[in-house]
Amino acid sequence: NPRNAVTLVEVGPRDGLQNEKSGVIPTQVKAELITRLANAGVQIIEAGSFVSPKWVPQMAGTDNVLTSLPTLPPHTRLPVLVPNQKGLDSVLSLLETHPHLASSLEVSVFTAATDAFTKANLNCTIAESLRKIEPVVRSATDNGLRTRGYVSVVVACPYTGNVEFKAVREVSQKLVDMGCYEVSLGDTVGMGTPYQVGEMLEEVKKSVPVEKLAGHFHDTYGTAIANVLTALDHGIRTIDASVAGLGGCPYSPGATGNVSTEDVLYALQNSPYYVMGTKDGGIDLSLLVDVGSWISNLLGRQVASRAGKALQAR
Ligand code: HMG
Ligand code: MG
Numbered sequence: 001n002p003r004n005a006v007t008l009v010e011v012g013p014r015d016g017l018q019n020e021k022s023g024v025i026p027t028q029v030k031a032e033l034i035t036r037l038a039n040a041g042v043q044i045i046e047a048g049s050f051v052s053p054k055w056v057p058q059m060a061g062t063d064n065v066l067t068s069l070p071t072l073p074p075h076t077r078l079p080v081l082v083p084n085q086k087g088l089d090s091v092l093s094l095l096e097t098h099p100h101l102a103s104s105l106e107v108s109v110f111t112a113a114t115d116a117f118t119k120a121n122l123n124c125t126i127a128e129s130l131r132k133i134e135p136v137v138r139s140a141t142d143n144g145l146r147t148r149g150y151v152s153v154v155v156a157c158p159y160t161g162n163v164e165f166k167a168v169r170e171v172s173q174k175l176v177d178m179g180c181y182e183v184s185l186g187d188t189v190g191m192g193t194p195y196q197v198g199e200m201l202e203e204v205k206k207s208v209p210v211e212k213l214a215g216h217f218h219d220t221y222g223t224a225i226a227n228v229l230t231a232l233d234h235g236i237r238t239i240d241a242s243v244a245g246l247g248g249c250p251y252s253p254g255a256t257g258n259v260s261t262e263d264v265l266y267a268l269q270n271s272p273y274y275v276m277g278t279k280d281g282g283i284d285l286s287l288l289v290d291v292g293s294w295i296s297n298l299l300g301r302q303v304a305s306r307a308g309k310a311l312q313a314r
Pocket of ligand 2: 015186
């Protein structure tokens, strides 16, 4: 990829919906959201989670979502969150009954930079989570599934406050050493400022090549788009975003959704950067705005994307 090509990872169907409180979102709605995003040109769409339904009820039935998808544009990639061996076993048995999914499914494992957050999110310490993740990454890789890693609370933690950037660097390096092709750095709480994000990235880059890093910014304090641009300035070329700015983590109280996909696409128009997608010209912003309005309407929410709202009104 040329150095100005930006990869967008759409996390709306997972991060965006996992904490939705408006009621159980039907499988068909989840599948339609993924389909509409893919048809707007989004190539990488995080499709759901194989986590405990007791912990995150809204992600129950991700297997049904995946099996009810129509044929998506070629090269569409569908990562799913997997916390442990049980989650991976479910993914592997799904592939046995639905081998056509093998070309698109990927696995995302996740841990964090503080023990307190890892306890709340995964019921174990960072060290224990890494011990659980390692065989999962190995077995996923042996089964031909690419594996991405997430590190949460890279700037601030809802339980400890400040975070040691050295801890972010060490955990990121361990995920890469295990075989994750990329590590997504999550400002889970959405409190990070551009200056802090820059400082954090410089620390992580001491151990992990920037080509293997992605930025995952929640927008609680309104700094997410500024943090995206800061990440690009620091060499990051993969950005996680959520259509209509949906989302929040159930174990980060008060955190709002991710930076919106519409805002990222809008901010990078007429810039040296090019956001890749499966359509001519990458991702179709106006189709994406329609997807954002559609899903927000269905959930009974306002579109949280500023560019989405403005473009919708025109
Ligand atoms: P635990 O309670 O210690 O697990 O939770 P356990 O092994 O004792 O099992 C408890 C029950 O869960 C058992 O069922 C298991 O079978 C079941 P029971 O016997 O009671 O009926 N179970 C599972 N069911 C389905 N799939 C599985 C699975 N594993 C166990 N994979 C556990 C440990 C990891 C399971 C739990 O803590 C969990 O599922 N956590 C997931 C939390 C989560 O999904 N959080 C949101 C995603 S992370 C995020 O949003 C941050 C991110 O966006 C980046 C950022 O913003 O920073 C990625
Ligand atoms: Mg998140």
